[in-house]
Amino acid sequence: MSIETINRLESEVRGYVRNFPCVFTHASGARLTDEDGREYIDFFAGAGVMNYGHNHPDLKRALLDYLSEDRIVHSLDMATEAKVKFLERFEEVILKPRGLDYRVQFPGPTGTNAVEAALKLARKVTGRERVLSFTNAFHGMTLGALAVTGNSFKRAGAGVPLSHVSMVPFDSYLEDGKDQSLALLDALLSDEGSGMDKPAAAIIETVQAEGGVNVARMEWLKELAAILKRHDVLLIVDDIQVGCGRTGPFFSFEPAGIKPDIVCLSKSLSGFGLPLAVTLMRSDLDVWSPGEHNGTFRGHNPAFVTATAALDFWADDSLRQETERKAAKVTQRLEALVRQIPVQAELRGRGLIQGIEFADPEMAAECSAEAFKRGLIIETAGIDDQVLKLLPPLMIPEADLDAGLTIVEEAVRAVASRKSPDRKVA
Structure with missing residues (x-):
């Protein structure tokens, strides 16, 4: 299989495949696997389709x-x-x-x-x-x-x-x-x-x-x-x-x-x-x-x-509580990240839809690309695609949530350092 088949035959209207150029073959929970066997943590969740994760066993x-x-x-x-x-x-x-x-x-x-x-x-x-x-x-x-x-x-x-x-x-x-x-x-x-x-x-x-x-x-x-x-x-x-x-x-x-x-x-x-x-x-x-x-x-x-x-x-309130607990963790880590980077950015969101809006609109796409290189699927949003949008499955395992957030932090810091090379990124 090859991404070249997509490029050769599918309409130019295709979008997400341009940002995540690989052929996916399997999915489970909060992880996707491509044809080469590489795993990716999913902070995209099918644009909000996969709230319960991929292929939930029940x-x-x-x-x-x-x-x-x-x-x-x-x-x-x-x-x-x-x-x-x-x-x-x-x-x-x-x-x-x-x-x-x-x-x-x-x-x-x-x-x-x-x-x-x-x-x-x-x-x-x-x-x-x-x-x-x-x-x-x-x-x-x-x-x-x-x-x-x-x-x-x-x-x-x-x-x-x-x-x-x-x-x-x-x-x-x-x-x-x-x-x-x-x-x-x-x-x-x-x-x-x-x-x-x-x-x-x-x-x-x-x-x-x-x-x-x-x-x-x-x-x-x-x-x-x-x-x-x-x-x-x-x-x-x-x-x-x-x-x-x-x-x-x-x-x-x-x-x-x-x-x-x-x-x-x-x-x-x-x-x-x-x-x-x-x-x-x-x-x-x-x-x-x-x-x-x-x-x-x-x-x-x-x-x-x-x-x-x-x-x-x-049937009970457990999923809501789990989502709100994970959302608090996401907010805490992203707020710290926004404070540390040497570029103008702002955190926004509710629950497990949160985003970092950058004053420089190009940064969000660059951060998404950097995260993809490191094994994370995450998209952008906004009229100018100026927001890096986190949309993980609600049932994402704690270890995957932590690992995904670490990749977000690394990707944003890397891009911010390139944008402001004379300023140290914490």
């Missing part, structure tokens, strides 16, 4: 047992045993304990499908066209999701106008300590002379992962929810990358004490890397006509099986 056993019995694999949206078990377990472990009265829609296999369904539903329910989104947001690559995405490079790829959206400032967008974004939003929605058409909904990520690991404060989210409710505007939370425990609790918005009208989930929902997405909606918002929104692969039964098994991890 999930693998459930999947293999299911397939070995010739059970249903594809079913569109027909009823299957696997779907029934997933819905019952999801209600029992996730919805009821949190007092969430949601109906579950299977809109298609990916996160952008969940977002498209949420936007369509909000417009159908309210009869309004406009949606509010937030600066630096990322919600997917299909046209509706792109319209509520802030990244101009990705938006330009649409090739057509992206409309019926108003962008408003995310929390602390101005970075001047005088954030007035919500006061401005409230004023615009209240003022008949503002020129802002009343929106159907606002869609937000509590942590903008691709946007640069920008974290919304809990009090800001709570105030946003109150403003939207006061103006009869639906709140959609896109929890695709930072849900399923990435920030600690299953839903990232839980600490704010809010209950969104609509929630989008995907990525780690199947627990095993199998495509699965859901759009959750308040029961009274479920006004779809049968078949009004559909898709060929919205009934992916192997993903139902592994997702049901993964919900066992949420």
Whole structure:
């Protein structure tokens, strides 16, 4: 096998393979192995897909047992045993304990499908066209999701106008300590002379992962929810990358004490890397006509099986506690690193999504490349790829977490030394 086959035959649109140019063959837990037998610690986790690690034995056993019995694999949206078990377990472990009265829609296999369904539903329910989104947001690559995405490079790829959206400032967008974004939003929605058409909904990520690991404060989210409710505007939370425990609790918005009208989930929902997405909606918002929104692969039964098994991890509070403990370690070590290096940098994040933002945008990519040479997979984020983003599996073994953090430290120090050769790196 050779990476040259990829270079020769795959489209130029390929991305991650350019940053990690090797052929991977095996994966287990928090480690990947390439065709030469070299192991890499995984601080990428499939961009948040592998929260429970690669090939978790409990999930693998459930999947293999299911397939070995010739059970249903594809079913569109027909009823299957696997779907029934997933819905019952999801209600029992996730919805009821949190007092969430949601109906579950299977809109298609990916996160952008969940977002498209949420936007369509909000417009159908309210009869309004406009949606509010937030600066630096990322919600997917299909046209509706792109319209509520802030990244101009990705938006330009649409090739057509992206409309019926108003962008408003995310929390602390101005970075001047005088954030007035919500006061401005409230004023615009209240003022008949503002020129802002009343929106159907606002869609937000509590942590903008691709946007640069920008974290919304809990009090800001709570105030946003109150403003939207006061103006009869639906709140959609896109929890695709930072849900399923990435920030600690299953839903990232839980600490704010809010209950969104609509929630989008995907990525780690199947627990095993199998495509699965859901759009959750308040029961009274479920006004779809049968078949009004559909898709060929919205009934992916192997993903139902592994997702049901993964919900066992949420039967108690142990995974949340483990994630928060590991997150505290990551924060402690990265804060120390940022203080020591002779370049301007800032730590940001929540739970096990954390990032180092560099004033020199080129540094993040250089640090990622340096880490890869040393045996660590870690990506970048942000409009200028200026953030080195840590996204390890939640269940990463302690030894792998420590070893991966050591590589991050070594890589950042090495790059910082090259950037400031006359200044000593601690």
